[in-house]
Amino acid sequence: xxxxxxxxxxxxxxxxxxxxxxxxxxxxxxxxxxxxxxxxxxxxxxxxxxxxxxxxxxxxxxxxxxxxxxxxxxxxxxxxxxxxxxxxxxxxxxxxxxxxxxxxxxxxxxxxxxxxxxxxxxxxxxxxxxxxxxxxxxxxxxxxxxxxxxxxxxxxxxxxxxxxxxx
Numbered sequence: 001x002x003x004x005x006x007x008x009x010x011x012x013x014x015x016x017x018x019x020x021x022x023x024x025x026x027x028x029x030x031x032x033x034x035x036x037x038x039x040x041x042x043x044x045x046x047x048x049x050x051x052x053x054x055x056x057x058x059x060x061x062x063x064x065x066x067x068x069x070x071x072x073x074x075x076x077x078x079x080x081x082x083x084x085x086x087x088x089x090x091x092x093x094x095x096x097x098x099x100x101x102x103x104x105x106x107x108x109x110x111x112x113x114x115x116x117x118x119x120x121x122x123x124x125x126x127x128x129x130x131x132x133x134x135x136x137x138x139x140x141x142x143x144x145x146x147x148x149x150x151x152x153x154x155x156x157x158x159x160x161x162x163x164x165x166x167x
Contacts, residue, residue: 056069
């Protein structure tokens, strides 16, 4: 085989290898409902990501890329995640968050369209509410420690102790 006949083969191999290196899958976003109001949508940080964008609506599907209630470009990761935070939208069980995300990876934008998250009761679940095991485990709401709930619990225990002493 002559050198000139090998050229198309080399070009084909080069195109395949370059094409494969240009593909990137945007990580599936994690949605967290914030109690009592708000939510977060995030992806993990990784080398090569320089921007994360979130576009979304509640209870209305997105049919057009310009059809959204929220659109934000996040230009910096925090604590190992690229996170969009909404502190104004109250979500209820049964609400559907329709969204799409973009990650700018090595200077090229990659999208993850047609995403949805259904808010469930477990998003608002309190764990260890009655402290049945008798220790000082934190009460969790939406997997986050709630200092106010812990303080109220502490006051109730103190009040109960005072009543028991007087009895």
